[in-house]
Amino acid sequence: MKRSSIFYTITFIFILAIISISLAFLWLMDYDKQNYTRELNAKYSIVSRATLLHMTGLITDDDYESQMKNFKMPEVVDKTRKNYILNSATIIQEITADIGSSAILLHKKKHFLRIRHADTTMLLQDSDYQPYRYDIIKVIFSLVFLTVLITYIFIIRKIKPLRRLKRQINKFANGDLDISNVSTGNDEISEVADAFYNSVMQIKKLNESRQLFLRNIMHELKTPITKGRITVEMIEKGKYQDRLISVFEKLEDLINEFAAVERATAGIGLNEMGEFSLQELIDEAIKLAMIDKNRVEIMFEEDIMLQVDFKLFSIAIKNMIDNGMKYSLDRKIKILANQNSIEFHTLGSKLDQQLEFYIEPFSKGKNAKQSFGLGLYIVDNILKSHGLKFSYKHTDEINIFSFENIDKIIIKEDFQSLDDIDNVS
Incomplete structure (x- = not known):
């Protein structure tokens, strides 16, 4: 499959979407965790400040209870448990002020708040604390990912017939x-x-x-x-x-x-391909055209072996000879050949239209006498069936029709000279 395929494009778009969604959820989780941490710090800051003020006698018991009524942070009064927690807990954050200090402790996935004033130490347990959980975000991400994946599968299944249709179109094109x-x-x-x-x-x-x-x-x-x-x-x-x-x-x-x-x-398709010399093909074409050989001048010194359909290629050359006999001023034609092209030279005026006009069936010039009928149309189709190109140019009062790219059908690089062929025959 081509890399420019619509399937690659859609797959790339969905992969990009999944990566973008994943990055967005990672950022969201980090942002949400930071907010959760800030909320805990704000809560502990209020509790620590109120407790220190109460321990220093700056607020009354009623004021303290009023400030602490929204927070479930009871004091740990059991000395054994208190000492165990103070000695074994991990200090997450500690703040020291003139009136005392406070520290957030982590012990067995629970948060405690240690508050010190002078020689007095209080330990408060956060009863509402729960470790930060990604469950909700994970569920949402899974739902979004599943939705995108199902959408991708649905779209691919809907356009999958395009592959089969493309194969059928290729068969038709062939x-x-x-x-x-x-x-x-x-x-x-x-x-x-x-x-x-x-x-x-x-x-x-x-x-x-x-x-x-x-x-x-x-x-x-x-x-x-x-x-x-x-x-x-x-x-x-x-x-x-x-x-x-x-x-x-x-x-x-x-x-x-x-x-x-x-x-x-x-x-x-061509079903009768074989190895034939250009001279053989020209001889057959002259025979089909039923003209005098003296009116066809062959201008190449070495013969060329070609892989062609003998009958069709001979007809193409015959049609070029016919056109030369009809439209050249001296009723003669010269055939030149090399490893790249076969050229047909005739004396005459330049064509009124581009070659594309004359290779259409039954194309005409200014009058009926200049009609090329099916001749060049047939030549063009035979050349296309062999993978060749038909071209035209006019130079020094000479019309030059060419079979281009014959190197595609040359079957060997070493050529036999015409003299050698004559000797063999």
């Missing part, structure tokens, strides 16, 4: 139309999943209809071609028979070419 409906409810994500599934099913139906339509057309065309070919064989041998046979053979090649092109433009 040309696989056999996807599953990952909808799990009535929320927005499920609605998107339903809409995507229905769209793909509609595309699948249209694709199946298109394929059936094309197969029927090719089947219907092959029937009269086959009958015509049989009929031609019955004609007396001669130049007319040869011409008719070549015409029917050309029609058969066109149908097979049409089927191959349909496979490429439909985005179906």
Whole structure:
């Protein structure tokens, strides 16, 4: 999973929330404990002051009882227990004044207040004292933490179908139309999943209809071609028979070419990949174009071995040759190649539009004569199926169409020269 995933983002947000809540509760506990300690100190300060004033005779018994009535701090009168506590208790805090001193003692988780004046020592026990407890804050923190955790789990479960939906979208992007409906409810994500599934099913139906339509057309065309070919064989041998046979053979090649092109433009994977030399591919393209070899000038000294679909790649080169024959001023084309590109040079004026305009099906120039039809559209789709790029530039009255990035399909670095190939053949 990518680190920019929404699942990582949500998890990060909730972890940050938990850390923030934990820090806030730690601060709250510390703050609350300090307040509790200040309240105890204020209480003991009042008790100590009143007791010292009473011991020095500065206030009456009635005044003392009036000031102490809100505090449950009885005096420890048992001498044995008193001496034991005074000797074994831990002094938490001690304050000394002119009239005496007071100290807060801790003994067996209980607070005592020791007050001294002259030679007299009093020991008061805080009956209301309870050690500071975190229980309430812990309970609140646990409830908040549990609420956040449940919320996180709920949100993750709600958006979990996004992962399955993403996998189905990736399958669709790779040309696989056999996807599953990952909808799990009535929320927005499920609605998107339903809409995507229905769209793909509609595309699948249209694709199946298109394929059936094309197969029927090719089947219907092959029937009269086959009958015509049989009929031609019955004609007396001669130049007319040869011409008719070549015409029917050309029609058969066109149908097979049409089927191959349909496979490429439909985005179906390449099933007939192999190792072929560029010279073989060009020879096949010239044969398909049915033109004189002298009108195609090959301008590379060393042949290149490519990993391609022989039929489709030959058709791409054939379409470039066809365009050269139609639109170049001298009705000739030059083919140059290196380890990075295959270039097709033709003499002519610069195109009126960008290449993107002409690789659309049935694109036209200023008039019908300048129509590129499906030629460049087919070339572009065949190159894309091989992972290549189609480009164009115009230099010195020369139109240059290029198959870029062919280094991706070169299968070896050492090249055979054309002379060596000729010798072998």
